Amino acid sequence: MKKYSTLIILALILMLSCEKDDICVETTTPRVIILFNNFDEPENSKELSSLTFWVNENDSIVLNQTIDSLAFPIDLTQNSTQYIFKTNNIKDTINLEYNRKDIFVSRSCGYKTIFEEVQNKSNTFNWVKDITINQTTIENETATHITILH
Amino acid sequence: MKQLRILPFYISLLTTFIVFSQQEKDTVKTKESYGIRVGIDISKPITTYFEPETKGIELIGDIRLKRNIYAAVELGFDEKTTEEDYLNFTTKGSYLKIGANYNAYKNWAGMNNEIFVGIRYGMSFFEQTLNSYTPNVKGTYFIPDTVNPNTEFKDLTAQWVELIFGLKVETFKNLYLGASFSVKKMMNTKEPENFKNLYVPGFNRVFLNDMGVGFNYTLSYLIPIVKKKK
Numbered sequence: 509m510k511k512y513s514t515l516i517i518l519a520l521i522l523m524l525s526c527e528k529d530d531i532c533v534e535t536t537t538p539r540v541i542i543l544f545n546n547f548d549e550p551e552n553s554k555e556l557s558s559l560t561f562w563v564n565e566n567d568s569i570v571l572n573q574t575i576d577s578l579a580f581p582i583d584l585t586q587n588s589t590q591y592i593f594k595t596n597n598i599k600d601t602i603n604l605e606y607n608r609k610d611i612f613v614s615r616s617c618g619y620k621t622i623f624e625e626v627q628n629k630s631n632t633f634n635w636v637k638d639i640t641i642n643q644t645t646i647e648n649e650t651a652t653h654i655t656i657l658h
Numbered sequence: 659m660k661q662l663r664i665l666p667f668y669i670s671l672l673t674t675f676i677v678f679s680q681q682e683k684d685t686v687k688t689k690e691s692y693g694i695r696v697g698i699d700i701s702k703p704i705t706t707y708f709e710p711e712t713k714g715i716e717l718i719g720d721i722r723l724k725r726n727i728y729a730a731v732e733l734g735f736d737e738k739t740t741e742e743d744y745l746n747f748t749t750k751g752s753y754l755k756i757g758a759n760y761n762a763y764k765n766w767a768g769m770n771n772e773i774f775v776g777i778r779y780g781m782s783f784f785e786q787t788l789n790s791y792t793p794n795v796k797g798t799y800f801i802p803d804t805v806n807p808n809t810e811f812k813d814l815t816a817q818w819v820e821l822i823f824g825l826k827v828e829t830f831k832n833l834y835l836g837a838s839f840s841v842k843k844m845m846n847t848k849e850p851e852n853f854k855n856l857y858v859p860g861f862n863r864v865f866l867n868d869m870g871v872g873f874n875y876t877l878s879y880l881i882p883i884v885k886k887k888k
Contacts, residue, residue: 509884517838532743532794535793536793536795536796537793537794537795537796537802540795563799563800567799568797569799571871580794580799581797581799581800582800584793584795584802584803584804585800585802585803608794610805610852611852612793612852612854613851614793614854614866615742615745615854615856616742616743616744617741617744617794618742618744618745618791618792618793618794619744619745619791619792619794620793620794621793621795621802
């Protein structure tokens with residue numbers, strides 16, 4: 509009896525020690541996925557040359573790069589974020605508005621924020637020709653949320 | 659000479675048998691106490707002393723039904739604040755555990771010690787307060803603010819089963835010191851909305867696969883009611 513119970517206790521301790529809930533493995537607060545497409549052929553991507561990208565008065569997120577897509581963070585302390593895109597020294601600003609909602613994930617990850625009713629409140633048209641909000645709810649990073657045509 | 663040695667051999671053999679059979683007859687009929695044993699978990703006040711934000715008390719009791727079988731009950735109150743990387747919450751509530759212990763230890767005459775295995779059905783009634791959390795964001799471009807919602811989730815319940823291994827030693831007459839280790843499996847919980855029961859009174863920390871562990875150190879006193887022959 510004693511031998512068996514020792515074995516059972518050992519087996520259970522081993523089982524419990526394999527727990528993973530101390531490390532956050534789930535996805536947390538999503539970023540916005542943005543795609544730059546060709547205005548003449550809206551299905552095809554078109555690279556932006558020497559793009560510098562930042563949120564007003566903050567440091568740049570992207571500095572002088574040539575890219576066709578971008579993932580950027582959203583301000584969790586406010587209900588709108590103003591983004592500034594500068595390509596070949598031509599500046600455009602986009603002001604996104606959204607509602608924030610905190611969703612419980614797990615013990616180690618805590619809460620994540622998702623964004624609902626995302627809309628383009630205002631933007632300038634210097635190099636930007638059109639902006640489409642593909643998804644009004646941003647809860648993961650698996651799909652494109654915004655497409656910019658230029 | 660040889661005959662002489664054979665004779666004492668037979669004599670000694672015979673006496674041995676006589677001694678053994680006499681011992682058999684002489685066996686003292688020891689009596690064992692049956693009664694109600696009540697006590698407390700002594701680890702809880704000690705934990706409260708070192709961690710003032712943790713409060714708890716547990717009363718234990720058992721009744722000896724058969725020679726090796728005890729019906730057991732535990733009743734307790736627990737208040738604990740848990741601090742995680744992105745969360746801080748307080749759990750407060752009471753619990754009740756009902757079950758039985760089987761004593762697998764064969765005592766010598768006059769001894770009343772136990773090495774036992776037991777099962778329990780546990781239930782808890784509690785509330786959770788989400789004190790604060792910080793939304794989990796990758797990167798450091800935007801630093802999120804810590805939110806202090808102080809949301810109270812009331813009328814929560816949980817039911818679980820436990821498997822216990824432990825021992826009890828009679829240190830003075832009728833006074834027992836005990837230690838036990840338990841493994842728990844959550845069966846059913848009423849979860850708060852947009853939160854989770856990460857800690858349940860009586861169950862302790864709820865692990866990812868709904869498992870839990872517990873340690874108890876008990877001091878209990880036996881109130882003898884009847885004495886039965888072994």
